[in-house]
Amino acid sequence: MADGDDQSLSQSIKGRLQEGVQNSVFREKALLDPDTVIDEDRIVGRDEQLDDIITYLRPALQGNRPPNMLLYGPSGTGKSLIINAVCQQVLELATAQGDRLGFIEVNCQTIKSHDRAVYRLVESAAAEAGVEVGVPESGISTDQKLTRFYEILTNNFDSVIIILDEVDLLVGRQRDPNDEPAHSKLLYQLSRASQLGRIEGHVSVAALTNDPRFMEDLDGRAESSFNPQDVVFSDYDANQLQAILERRRDAYQEGVLEDGIIPLSAAFAAQDHGDARKAIDLFRKAGEIADRQGTGTICEADVRDAQKEAERDRTLTQMQGLSAQKKLSLYATAVVPVHAQRTLDAVPSTVAYRVYQYLTDLLDTDEKSRDSYLRYMNEAETYNFVVSEKRGRGYGSGVHKEYTFVDDPSVVAETLEDDIRLEAAEHEEDLIRSVVDAQVADFFEEE
Numbered sequence: 393m394a395d396g397d398d399q400s401l402s403q404s405i406k407g408r409l410q411e412g413v414q415n416s417v418f419r420e421k422a423l424l425d426p427d428t429v430i431d432e433d434r435i436v437g438r439d440e441q442l443d444d445i446i447t448y449l450r451p452a453l454q455g456n457r458p459p460n461m462l463l464y465g466p467s468g469t470g471k472s473l474i475i476n477a478v479c480q481q482v483l484e485l486a487t488a489q490g491d492r493l494g495f496i497e498v499n500c501q502t503i504k505s506h507d508r509a510v511y512r513l514v515e516s517a518a519a520e521a522g523v524e525v526g527v528p529e530s531g532i533s534t535d536q537k538l539t540r541f542y543e544i545l546t547n548n549f550d551s552v553i554i555i556l557d558e559v560d561l562l563v564g565r566q567r568d569p570n571d572e573p574a575h576s577k578l579l580y581q582l583s584r585a586s587q588l589g590r591i592e593g594h595v596s597v598a599a600l601t602n603d604p605r606f607m608e609d610l611d612g613r614a615e616s617s618f619n620p621q622d623v624v625f626s627d628y629d630a631n632q633l634q635a636i637l638e639r640r641r642d643a644y645q646e647g648v649l650e651d652g653i654i655p656l657s658a659a660f661a662a663q664d665h666g667d668a669r670k671a672i673d674l675f676r677k678a679g680e681i682a683d684r685q686g687t688g689t690i691c692e693a694d695v696r697d698a699q700k701e702a703e704r705d706r707t708l709t710q711m712q713g714l715s716a717q718k719k720l721s722l723y724a725t726a727v728v729p730v731h732a733q734r735t736l737d738a739v740p741s742t743v744a745y746r747v748y749q750y751l752t753d754l755l756d757t758d759e760k761s762r763d764s765y766l767r768y769m770n771e772a773e774t775y776n777f778v779v780s781e782k783r784g785r786g787y788g789s790g791v792h793k794e795y796t797f798v799d800d801p802s803v804v805a806e807t808l809e810d811d812i813r814l815e816a817a818e819h820e821e822d823l824i825r826s827v828v829d830a831q832v833a834d835f836f837e838e839e
């Protein structure tokens with residue numbers, strides 16, 4: 393490319409970037425970012441939970457140990473927000489009066505074992521205290537890591553509050569379902585540490601969970617030493633969600649929100665379990681759609697499209713959890729309308745099963761019976777990936793099933809291809825296309 397071309401290309405890229413920024417409907421998009429910690433004045437309601445947590449944490453400012461807490465409630469009901477808001481204020485007051493107070497927060501969602509959880513605690517404690525981690529990630533026992541954790545706490549803090557977010561997800565490897573889950577072991581160790589003299593200062597634990605039966609999973613001794621004060625967070629209704637969004641209206645430029653956008657976003661999220669995170673996501677996605685279209689305003693159709701996108705994302709995430717054979721069955725069915733030359737509204741099970749058989753051969757994997765394929769597809773139907781209809785094929789030819797995809801089948805196929813076991817199929821697109829076409833032609837000739 394000549395120099396002149398180079399320059400004009402970069403000018404045009406810059407121009408388009410600037411135009412996108414200048415014409416955006418957003419004023420402060422970060423207010424709608426799920427990871428932004430919002431200012432206190434944007435918190436709506438939750439007075440009772442705030443009062444309770446303030447009461448429980450007050451002793452930390454009086455040289456006493458706060459009780460352990462269990463914050464329970466469905467996703468997106470403000471558990472993290474409220475505990476963090478109170479902790480932030482406690483920390484400011486403690487620092488002002490010269491106390492050495494530490495907050496250690498760990499999200500347990502992706503932690504696979506008790507040992508990893510302890511290591512993450514050491515890392516967080518070291519970061520909070522501004523000291524070296526001081527132990528390797530592997531190659532030493534969990535107890536040695538725990539000792540280092542207690543050492544960091546003893547040397548640096550008079551009082552520590554440990555927040556374990558999504559604690560129910562820390563299960564660990566259980567050889568036997570009767571084994572003690574990792575969170576039970578950890579809660580026991582943390583709540584017993586000061587009683588056993590392993591830490592000099594005060595330690596209390598706030599565990600956050602969506603699981604109403606969380607305490608039932610705990611081992612008896614963990615249950616009695618953790619012994620928390622419960623703080624319950626219930627679902628938000630549409631009015632509360634509306635108020636939460638209203639308080640973030642200034643994420644948008646003035647005048648870009650048509651009437652009804654906030655109530656509609658709140659209503660969709662309220663139907664869907666009253667999760668504030670979902671309401672905020674929807675409210676932001678509607679703006680992103682408006683920006684993509686360059687309309688400069690957000691209308692109700694943008695919220696409806698955002699809701700559809702969100703539903704689709706969720707379906708696709710669910711799909712990732714299917715077993716290999718179920719994925720393959722669904723994939724074989726999805727590639728039929730994607731690759732067939734003839735426009736197909738619905739996929740006959742006969743065609744899809746033959747494509748499935750071809751794919752098992754291609755991928756060198758087990759070939760399950762036709763009945764198993766139909767069962768897998770029944771399950772796909774209960775997940776709402778497809779809907780099926782029984783079709784007769786004329787006198788004496790029996791009945792077959794036809795599948796229609798709820799979402800775009802090409803998105804379904806692409807998502808499933810990302811799966812490791814389907815990688816080989818990705819490079820065989822032409823072959824798959826010809827198999828699909830041959831089977832479709834066969835099927836309609838037979839009719």
Ligand SMILES: Nc1ncnc2c1ncn2[C@@H]1O[C@H](COP(=O)(O)OP(=O)(O)OP(=O)(O)O)[C@@H](O)[C@H]1O
Pocket residue numbers: 425426427430434435436437438465466467468469470471472473474558600601602625636668669672
């Ligand atoms: N009462 C509220 N006022 C303002 N914003 C809120 C309120 N409750 C929740 N939010 C917002 O909703 C989002 C989700 O809240 P939060 O992370 O506290 O939920 P959670 O109950 O901890 O969810 P999870 O169990 O999924 O971790 C955050 O962006 C938070 O700022």
